[in-house]
Amino acid sequence: MKKQKNAKKIQMTVLALCAFVVVLGAIVGVTLILSHKGYVGSGDNQDSVTASADPAGEDGKDGQDSSKDAKEKTPEEEPKTEENETEETMQQGSQLLEQAERLAASYDYDAAIEMVKGMPGFDTNTELQDKVADYENIKATLVPVNMDEVTHVFYHTLVVDPERAFANQDTNPQAVGNNQWMTTVSEFQKITQEMYDRGYVLVSIHDLIETETDENGNTVYKPATILLPPDKKAFVLSLDDLSYYHSYDNYGYAAKMILDENGKPTCEYIQPDGTTVVGAYDCVPLLDQFLEEHPDASYRGAKGIIALTGYNGILGYRTDETYADLNNPDLSADKRKWMEAHPDFDLEQERAEAKKVADAMKEDGWEFASHTWGHLKVGDASLERIQADTQKWRNNVEPLVGPTDTIIFAHGQDLGDWGDYDESDAKYQYLRSQGYTVFCNVDSNLYRTWFGKDYLRQGRRNLDGYRIYKNATGEQDNVSDLFNAGEIIDPLRPPVPSLE
Ligand SMILES: [Zn+2]
Secondary structure (H helix, E strand, O other), rough: OOHHHHHHHHHHHHHHHHHHHHHHHHHHHHHHHHHOOOOOOOOOOHHHHHHHHHOOHHHHHHHHHHHHHHHHHHOOOOOOHHHHHHHHHHHHHHHHHHHHHHHOOOOHHHHHHHHHHHHHHHOHHHHHHHHHHHHHHHHOOOOOHHHHEEEEEEEEEEEOOOHHHOOOOOHHHHHHHHHHHOOOOHHHHHHHHHHHHOEEEEOOOHEEEEEEEOOOOEEEEEEEOOEEEOEEEEEEEEEEOOOOHHHHHHOOOOEEEEEHHHHHHHEEEOOOOOOOOEEOHHHHHHHHHHHOHHHHHHHHOOOOOOEEEEEEEEOEEEEOOOHOOOOOOOOOOOHHHHHHHHHOOHHHHHHHHHHHHHHHHOOOOOEEEEOOOOOOOOOOOOHHHHHHHHHHHHHHHHHHOOOEEEEEEEEHHOOOOOOOOOOOOHHHHHHHHHOOOOEEEOOOOOOOOOOOOOOOOEEEEEEEEEHHHHHOOOOOOOOOOOOOOHHHHHOOOOOOOOOO
């Protein structure tokens, strides 16, 4: 899918460019840029990406602006001269090369090669041909990732203000929960950097899967081939409960996801004095920033998969149907309180805003999964309860984030023991009938990936306060493959008591 999208983008860009310029100008322009930008024969794509890539969003913005300008300028307003045609050609050629470099940096050498080959004048331009040869040479050094050794890590909403989140450990059970289950912004940043330094590359959970149709016309799941440099390791990331539940209020978490002036996902955060600020206060914008600066930290632009419940809405928006009626006798106390504080609330407008943010996240590579509507324990819950819950998710969450084939179970519960699911199990049959084919639980094993004949299961490792603290003190040793817990632990994190 992703590849097709890239290819289509490339074709469109190239077509636009071809229609726009005379071939002679193109050859001259591109050659000039190549020598100007120092791309020629550089085999070190990493450095040239860093040097040429502008800060987040700039590339896209510039591209849009210049194409808009080009469309708006009619011949009457500004007659085309050979000079400004050459300049436009140079700009577009430079953009194409930057895009190609970015594709190559994210290990999509096929798309990078296709892009350069499609540039005007390629047939006669030896610099462009050398560029393709460079890409081919690097591509030949890639090796397939061992699918049995793809670790999957997850976080909850990050703690922005540890002092607020962790205060009163002795008297406030929620503060104890914040300390156990949550990772702080500084810990997340350090882990992300350290995993990158150790060669971890983010892949989509869907990158793991290759589907085939067998002789009976049934879909079969097989491990896919992911090609990375020999010193790189693949990992999957998920984020649980990105809802900014009412219960998080005043504990020093972000309050909601919004879009910044460039249409990119960012966060609203309410400071202790009640004033609201906007910035990268949670995993999504923090990781987006990191990947913008380190395109080689992600395989083909993959981001994480976000597991959403529905009962408090999604992404900080109160999108659930239960918010429609203040007289609903089943309304929980925190929902009632929130609704009374927001008398002008409009459910449909809220849903439209949430959808806009979700769309922008998907555009950036983020994916969405069900975490069940009500944070259900699927092992304990009855079939009827799972059915009712699933329908609530489909009614209240799916219209905002789109359909998903992935269910990330809450409370770490699962439908059965590790291995193949029991296909006669009614809960399993029901979830399959609802389109779920990717199932995740929680597990402390370093790797836990299981291909059923037409589904995938994966165990996930919680990189939370509990695990960070227990590894920092040496009571546990189950994250040292990823980072040194003693070095990344937030100095403001209090001791985390043992669960048993
Ligand atoms: Zn959860």
